[in-house]
Amino acid sequence: MMSPCxxxxxxxxxxxxxxxxxxxxxxGPKIVRACSTIIRLMDDMASHKFEQEKGHIASSVICYxxxxxxxxxLAYQELNKQVEKAWKDINQETIRPTAIPLHLLTxxxxxxxxxxSCTKMSxxxxxxEKR
Numbered sequence: 688m689m690s691p692c693x694x695x696x697x698x699x700x701x702x703x704x705x706x707x708x709x710x711x712x713x714x715g716p717k718i719v720r721a722c723s724t725i726i727r728l729m730d731d732m733a734s735h736k737f738e739q740e741k742g743h744i745a746s747s748v749i750c751y752x753x754x755x756x757x758x759x760x761l762a763y764q765e766l767n768k769q770v771e772k773a774w775k776d777i778n779q780e781t782i783r784p785t786a787i788p789l790h791l792l793t794x795x796x797x798x799x800x801x802x803x804s805c806t807k808m809s810x811x812x813x814x815x816e817k818r
Contacts, residue, residue, distance in 0.1 A: 717776050721774070
């Protein structure tokens with residue numbers, strides 16, 4: 688399943704995002720799953736403490752801590768490993784031959800980099816408590 692960010696990416700790709708490319712993306716290829724994983728986990732880790740203070744729903748950090756009975760620090764470490772694995776999956780998928788245009792494939796990883804940059808800026812925001 689694609690994240691809403693990735694849906695918008697396809698719409699913004701114009702002629703590159705053919706019906707075949709859209710069908711490919713909605714069927715959950717590895718690169719799309721990896722991009723969605725990165726966006727979800729990075730967002731959850733960046734906003735975890737802020738959202739908990741506000742009483743929002745459980746993040747990936749809380750779920751991991753409860754499921755594996757680990758500390759917050761260990762949960763962050765393990766989730767970061769999942770992010771790293773997802774980046775490796777993206778790299779593998781962009782060098783593997785495919786019928787999907789390379790511009791479309793790289794668009795997914797560029798979008799992830801943009802989201803991560805925004806996430807890092809929000810961590811530095813005075814609204815969020817420093818880790």
